Amino acid sequence: xxxSSGRITGMTAIEPKATVAVVxxxxxxxxxxxxxxxxxxxxxxxxxxxxxAAEAARAIGARLDRLVEKGRLTADARxxxxxxxxxxxxxxxxxDPALVIEAILEQLDVKQKLFAxxxxxxxxxxxxxxxxxxxxxxxxxxxxxxxxRFVGLHFFNPAPLLxxxxxxxxxxxxxxxxxxxxxxxAAWGKTPVRCADAPGFxxxxxxxxxxxxxxxxxxxxxxxxxxxxxxxxxCGGFPMGPFELTDLIGQDVNEAVTRSVYESFFHDxxxxxxxxxxxxxxxxxxxxxxxxxxxxxTAGAERPRPRTEEPCEAPRxxxxxxxxxxxxxxxxxxxxxxxxxxxxxxxxxxxGHLALPGGTELSLTQGLPxxxxxxxxxxxxxxxxxxxxCTRIALAxxxxxxxxxxxxxxxxxxxxxxxxxxxxxxxGLIVARxxxxxVDFAEDAVGRGVASPEDVDTAMRLGVNHPRGxxxxxxxxxxxxxxxxxxxxxxxYPDGRYAPSQPLLRRAAVEESLL
Numbered sequence: 001x002x003x004s005s006g007r008i009t010g011m012t013a014i015e016p017k018a019t020v021a022v023v024x025x026x027x028x029x030x031x032x033x034x035x036x037x038x039x040x041x042x043x044x045x046x047x048x049x050x051x052x053a054a055e056a057a058r059a060i061g062a063r064l065d066r067l068v069e070k071g072r073l074t075a076d077a078r079x080x081x082x083x084x085x086x087x088x089x090x091x092x093x094x095x096d097p098a099l100v101i102e103a104i105l106e107q108l109d110v111k112q113k114l115f116a117x118x119x120x121x122x123x124x125x126x127x128x129x130x131x132x133x134x135x136x137x138x139x140x141x142x143x144x145x146x147x148x149r150f151v152g153l154h155f156f157n158p159a160p161l162l163x164x165x166x167x168x169x170x171x172x173x174x175x176x177x178x179x180x181x182x183x184x185x186a187a188w189g190k191t192p193v194r195c196a197d198a199p200g201f202x203x204x205x206x207x208x209x210x211x212x213x214x215x216x217x218x219x220x221x222x223x224x225x226x227x228x229x230x231x232x233x234x235c236g237g238f239p240m241g242p243f244e245l246t247d248l249i250g251q252d253v254n255e256a257v258t259r260s261v262y263e264s265f266f267h268d269x270x271x272x273x274x275x276x277x278x279x280x281x282x283x284x285x286x287x288x289x290x291x292x293x294x295x296x297x298t299a300g301a302e303r304p305r306p307r308t309e310e311p312c313e314a315p316r317x318x319x320x321x322x323x324x325x326x327x328x329x330x331x332x333x334x335x336x337x338x339x340x341x342x343x344x345x346x347x348x349x350x351x352g353h354l355a356l357p358g359g360t361e362l363s364l365t366q367g368l369p370x371x372x373x374x375x376x377x378x379x380x381x382x383x384x385x386x387x388x389x390c391t392r393i394a395l396a397x398x399x400x401x402x403x404x405x406x407x408x409x410x411x412x413x414x415x416x417x418x419x420x421x422x423x424x425x426x427x428g429l430i431v432a433r434x435x436x437x438x439v440d441f442a443e444d445a446v447g448r449g450v451a452s453p454e455d456v457d458t459a460m461r462l463g464v465n466h467p468r469g470x471x472x473x474x475x476x477x478x479x480x481x482x483x484x485x486x487x488x489x490x491x492x493y494p495d496g497r498y499a500p501s502q503p504l505l506r507r508a509a510v511e512e513s514l515l
Contacts, residue, residue, distance in 0.1 A: 012180065013187040014127070016040040018098035021088070021122075023047070023114065025056035028131055029103040031159030034060050036101075037081040038073070038160075039188040044097065046088040053087035060085060063160070094121055099184065101153055103131040106256075111140045119145055127181055129153040133204060134260040137170035137197040147172035151181045154201060155190075156463055163191040164462040170197045191462055193455035199264030202451050203463035204257055206470060208271055209437030211254065214242040214430070215274035222424030223307070223394075225294045230306035231421055234392035236431040237385030237467035243294040247287035251280045251294075269497040270441075306392075309420045312411035314340060318362075319355040322347025327477050328364045330387050331416075338415045354412075360405035362412070366481075367428045367436070367488030367498075370398035377401045379409045383432035383477075385467055392419045394429050427492045428485055435473055436485040440504050442470035443479075447503030479508040 014020075020036040022029050025047035033043050037060070045060075047053045061082050067073035073081075088094055100118060102111060115128055122128070128150045130140050141150035152168025165185045169178040178194070185192040195202045214228045223231070229241020246254045255277050262271040280286070280293060287293030295303065320332050320342055331354075336342050347353070353363035356379075365380040372378075379401050382394040393413045397406050410420045423429065428436065442456050451459065457469020474482055483505060489498035500508075 013183040014098040014180065016187075017042075019044060019096050021046065021094040021097040021100040022103065023091075023094075023100060023118075024103035024131075025049075025052045026103065028155065028157060028159060030056050030060055030063075031157065032101055032103060032131065032155055033085070034063060034160045035155075035188055035190070037064075037085055038077075040084075042084045042086070044086050044088045044094055046091060046094060053089075057085050057087045091117055092121055094118070095123075097122060097126055099127045099129065099181075101129045101131060106132060106134055108135055108139055111135065112143050115140065115150070116143055124149075127151065127177060127184075129181060131155055134200070134257050136199075136264070137168045138172065141170050141172055148174035149177045151178050152197065152201070153181060153185065156203075162462070163189075164203070164459060165190045165192045166201045166203065166459065166463075167192045167194050168197050168201055169194070173197075191458065193451060193459045195451040195455065195459075196449055198445070198448070198450045200257070200261040202445065202456055202459040205261060205450070206438060206441045206445055206456065206460060207464050208258060208261060209434055209441060210238070210464070210466075211242045211246060211258065211277075212272070212274060213428075213434040213437060215276055217423075217426050217430055217433075218243075219274065219276050220424070220426065222396075222426035223421070223430065224304065226304040227306040227394075227421050227423065228430055230392055231382065231394045231423075231430045232434065234419070235382055235384045235390045235394060236434065237390070239465050239467075246277070247293040247295055247297065249287070250289055251277060251286045255281050269495050270499075272497065307421045307423070308392075309410045309414075309422055311414060312407040314338070314411035314415035315357050315408045317341035317343065318357065318412070319343045319345050320347075320352060321345045321355055321361075322352030324352040324354075325364050325481055327383060327481060328381075328387060334387065334416050335412070340412070340415065356405050356408045356412075358402060358405040358408065360401055360409070362409050365396070365427075365429045365432045365485070367433065367485035368492065369425045369427045370396050371400065371425050372398075377405070379406065380429060381409075381413070382429040383435060385431075387416075390418065392421060394421045394423050394431070396423055396425050396429050398425060428489050432485055433489060435470075435477070436482045436489070437498070438466075438470040439474035439477070439479075439482050440486055440501050443474065443503040443507065444501035446471070447501065474504075474507075478511060479504055480511050483508040 020041045021044040022033040023046050033045050036043050045053045064078045068078050137152040141147040154166035156162040156164050167182045182192045225243035229243050232238045232241045258273045265271050285292050288297045291298045353361045360377045362379050370378040370380045377398050377400045379397045384390040413420050453471050457471050460466045460469050483500050486498050486500040
């Protein structure tokens with residue numbers, strides 16, 4: 001680094017022999033320190049609370065012992081790592097690091113004060129990084145003498161286990177500093193993704209609909225939390241549902257991130273928080289850590305079961321009108337394989353559907369409610385990650401659908417090996433509206449230069465363990481279908497929340513021009 005300009009000129013990872021300092025000895029600080037230790041660095045750990053750094057060093061040592069017991073680390077490597085870990089009693093003890101990573105309170109003024117003090121201690125060629133998940137990297141660096149060397153390194157908890165690190169370049173961050181931070185994280189065995197300093201970065205920005213759509217379905221009394229979670233897991237392929245996941249994260253933590261992103265986007269309705277979740281936080285029902293959140297986590301409490309229909313008889317025959325949307329085209333083949341006769345009839349190529357024996361139209365949701373002013377009765381079914389392998393499907397009948405046709409629709413999917421949850425007439429049901437919003441948020445983020453398409457999909461797979469990156473999912477479904485779902489949802493809720501982004505609309509226009 002040129003000390004006169006404060007500009008980092010090296011674009012390679014910091015040397016393994018270099019010292020890394022971690023400020024903040026809580027859960028995240030300990031995890032980050034462990035990552036740097038195992039990568040071979042000498043680590044200085046500092047916390048303002050007296051004795052906290054030494055206590056954290058002992059906790060890290062205990063975790064290294066467990067890695068040895070599990071065969072993931074040799075005893076010699078553990079001993080060497082312990083010898084490299086040094087608790088620091090004062091900030092002045094951090095005079096020689098090549099990199100300082102902060103993991104303290106999510107308060108802007110506190111972080112700014114810390115880094116202003118650090119600048120008077122560390123050398124000018126030292127990279128400075130914040131692990132913030134919700135604050136602006138640009139704002140944290142705003143008061144620094146050399147803001148060009150400041151980056152965001154957003155690790156995910158637990159840092160030693162989760163591979164993703166968002167490398168965030170603030171408005172004043174030098175490209176060389178960001179690249180050196182990226183190379184360092186990669187050298188530590190992590191998977192870094194580059195992103196601009198935008199609210200929520202990549203993961204916390206794009207993941208908002210996963211929670212918000214589920215909460216809205218619940219608030220509208222279309223389905224209970226257990227059913228929503230089950231549908232997103234067993235039909236959508238997500239590893240956890242949003243209600244159980246936020247109970248694990250902590251309702252206060254999840255809601256605070258949502259509010260921070262909402263406020264950072266100047267109250268854009270796309271990011272509007274949930275009133276139901278706010279009430280949980282106000283009541284102190286924070287999830288597992290308080291014993292109760294959406295679910296009761298006290299000892300002996302029984303977990304609510306999702307709504308699941310009793311066995312029904314499948315129809316012996318049905319008709320396919322037109323060409324089923326490509327998202328569910330495999331259903332016709334699956335129905336034949338189940339021994340149900342299928343007759344093909346003319347129909348619109350872009351909106352094919354199944355006709356039950358009683359005349360009710362059974363179709364993939366397009367974002368509208370099943371109950372409309374149009375003539376006829378309808379039952380909508382939800383989007384699945386994979387109709388062959390999914391184990392549950394959600395159905396939403398119109399108010400005019402006869403009980404016998406609802407039973408026939410239930411029996412049809414049961415014959416295909418699925419459990420069936422009949423929910424209220426929610427536009428877009430559960431999986432479809434969630435995935436459509438995730439795709440749109442991802443397209444918008446790429447269109448605004450937040451991150452590359454590859455980094456967006458990598459971040460969502462590794463950061464929140466989604467079964468597909470949202471952009472990949474959008475390519476599978478087609479931007480035309482995703483855009484139509486969102487247009488219809490926007491028609492039902494004309495407050496701007498579901499208005500498709502311009503990048504998605506442009507992609508849909510290109511798709512249509514190629515048809």
